Amino acid sequence: MDAISGSVLLPRVKISGSHRHLSTSHHFSPSCLLARSSISQCCHSSESKESKAIIESSSDSFDKRTSISGRSYLWGPHQKRKPLGQMFCSTGLCTYGVAATESHPHVAEEKVGVLLLNLGGPETLNDVQPFLYNLFADPDIIRLPRPFQFLQRPLAQLISVLRAPKSKEGYASIGGGSPLRRITDEQANALKKALEEKDTYVNVYVGMRYWHPFTEDAVQKIKRDRITRLVVLPLYPQYSISTTGSSIRVLQCLFREDAYLSRMPVSIIESWYQREGYIKSMADLIENELHIFSNPEEVMIFFSAHGVPVSYVEDAGDPYRDQMEECIYLIMQELKARGIKNDHTLAYQSRVGPVQWLKPYTDEVIVELGQKGVKSLLAIPISFVSEHIETLEEIDMEYKELALESGIQNWGRVPALGCTPSFIADLADAVLEALPSATAVSTSKGTSEEVDHSPLGYLTKLFFGSVLAFVLFFSPKMILAFRNHLL
Numbered sequence: 001m002d003a004i005s006g007s008v009l010l011p012r013v014k015i016s017g018s019h020r021h022l023s024t025s026h027h028f029s030p031s032c033l034l035a036r037s038s039i040s041q042c043c044h045s046s047e048s049k050e051s052k053a054i055i056e057s058s059s060d061s062f063d064k065r066t067s068i069s070g071r072s073y074l075w076g077p078h079q080k081r082k083p084l085g086q087m088f089c090s091t092g093l094c095t096y097g098v099a100a101t102e103s104h105p106h107v108a109e110e111k112v113g114v115l116l117l118n119l120g121g122p123e124t125l126n127d128v129q130p131f132l133y134n135l136f137a138d139p140d141i142i143r144l145p146r147p148f149q150f151l152q153r154p155l156a157q158l159i160s161v162l163r164a165p166k167s168k169e170g171y172a173s174i175g176g177g178s179p180l181r182r183i184t185d186e187q188a189n190a191l192k193k194a195l196e197e198k199d200t201y202v203n204v205y206v207g208m209r210y211w212h213p214f215t216e217d218a219v220q221k222i223k224r225d226r227i228t229r230l231v232v233l234p235l236y237p238q239y240s241i242s243t244t245g246s247s248i249r250v251l252q253c254l255f256r257e258d259a260y261l262s263r264m265p266v267s268i269i270e271s272w273y274q275r276e277g278y279i280k281s282m283a284d285l286i287e288n289e290l291h292i293f294s295n296p297e298e299v300m301i302f303f304s305a306h307g308v309p310v311s312y313v314e315d316a317g318d319p320y321r322d323q324m325e326e327c328i329y330l331i332m333q334e335l336k337a338r339g340i341k342n343d344h345t346l347a348y349q350s351r352v353g354p355v356q357w358l359k360p361y362t363d364e365v366i367v368e369l370g371q372k373g374v375k376s377l378l379a380i381p382i383s384f385v386s387e388h389i390e391t392l393e394e395i396d397m398e399y400k401e402l403a404l405e406s407g408i409q410n411w412g413r414v415p416a417l418g419c420t421p422s423f424i425a426d427l428a429d430a431v432l433e434a435l436p437s438a439t440a441v442s443t444s445k446g447t448s449e450e451v452d453h454s455p456l457g458y459l460t461k462l463f464f465g466s467v468l469a470f471v472l473f474f475s476p477k478m479i480l481a482f483r484n485h486l487l
């Protein structure tokens with residue numbers, strides 16, 4: 001899908017909000033890594049200077065629910081929860097600054113865009129290895145200490161080649177590719193329509209982090225369409241460094257480098273797991289599935305979230321686990337208010353590689369529940385709003401089989417939200433609420449470090465990196481770890 005275009009434009013969008021000067025200038029590290037050689041540079045953020053430029057404006061106009069987590073976080077070595085600062089305006093943190101009006105002084109009518117960010121997935125089995133390469137080349141997915149960052153791409157190459165056969169099996173079992181692009185396009189269409197029903201006419205764009213349509217392509221379209229105000233909506237309810245954080249950092253690099261884009265008012269909705277519409281939509285889905293069981297009140301409500309390595313949360317300050325727990329608390333509160341008082345559990349799935357991931361692990365909890373005599377289980381994928389390989393293969397096939405082997409007799413699974421009307425309507429509200437707080441990216445280009453772009457330097461690093469990666473990955477310990485966890 002290109003943009004889902006709305007012919008126009010904004011006389012009907014009311015943009016209100018107090019005008020406030022943003023007093024902090026923004027300095028961004030140019031330490032960009034070429035994560036995908038074919039596309040543009042993407043930031044490696046851990047050194048970003050603007051992590052120091054924190055404005056926590058106590059905006060009176062901002063929704064208190066959003067404020068619980070309405071900020072972004074930088075990760076990096078020894079960093080604890082560092083707000084991204086004001087590279088972009090994050091919903092709830094600020095109102096739109098003077099730059100917005102100064103930069104587009106002749107804009108008579110706003111032309112609003114909504115950019116949906118998602119992970120992307122391979123569409124064919126041939127796409128699997130290059131998709132995995134893009135994923136593992138992301139410094140927000142494999143975090144290497146600074147002196148070893150030059151190994152990122154050789155490592156990504158190695159790991160993607162090693163993992164591809166297993167991943168391909170998974171994608172083959174769900175029809176030969178990921179449904180993510182199709183579903184995200186459908187969500188984009190539905191969101192556009194939902195906004196039109198609220199008298200707001202926008203272009204909706206889809207930007208994927210690791211596969212087509214790439215974020216870089218979506219941004220080009222936004223520029224081509226002369227969008228004057230943008231709301232960025234990552235399709236992850238909870239914020240993680242590895243998902244929303246990674247996508248936003250790509251955007252930062254793209255916007256920082258472009259005069260037009262850096263002046264465009266932008267608002268990012270960083271997390272929205274606590275929105276009433278989302279919570280109620282999830283509760284509706286759970287309630288519906290519970291009714292299918294013959295003994296609804298005895299069913300264990302089993303939330304299975306995508307995991308992240310423990311170090312993200314404990315060392316880098318990823319708010320993901322906190323947001324996940326709060327999200328589940330809110331859903332359970334909503335269910336209780338409807339008279340549903342079932343037991344519930346949260347566990348984390350889909351771990352990759354030889355490091356500790358958030359616990360408890362989904363597979364281990366399923367076995368334990370079986371041993372404890374739980375007979376009915378309703379699995380709820382909670383970290384993602386589309387069907388994808390980890391719902392269709394991991395939950396529906398692997399975990400179902402494990403559950404039945406472990407003594408659980410009745411198995412159910414809540415579908416992903418997809419285009420559920422109440423959910424899409426809530427996303428539309430989130431967009432409308434975010435519009436007034438859009439602010440322009442700073443045009444200042446503070447630099448403190450330079451990246452070595454010389455071809456010789458690059459080739460030397462690539463060569464030694466490959467040798468080192470090879471040695472590292474074929475040491476007996478690593479082979480064992482890979483056999484156990486990755487392959």
Ligand SMILES: C=CC1=C(C)c2cc3[nH]c(cc4nc(cc5[nH]c(cc1n2)c(C)c5CCC(=O)O)C(CCC(=O)O)=C4C)c(C)c3C=C
Pocket residue numbers: 119120121122132135140141142163166167178179180236240242243306307308309352383384387388389390
């Ligand atoms: C909130 C959701 C997700 C988080 C957090 C997340 C972190 C994360 N993922 C990997 C490694 C892989 N992820 C893969 C695919 C994949 N992951 C998510 C969501 C989250 N990932 C989605 C939606 C998908 C796409 C699924 C599809 O349908 O295509 C894969 C590839 C599939 C596979 O081989 O298993 C890998 C690998 C890491 C390392 C990580 C955190 C650091």
Ligand SMILES: [Fe+2]
Pocket residue numbers: 306350
């Ligand atoms: Fe993942």
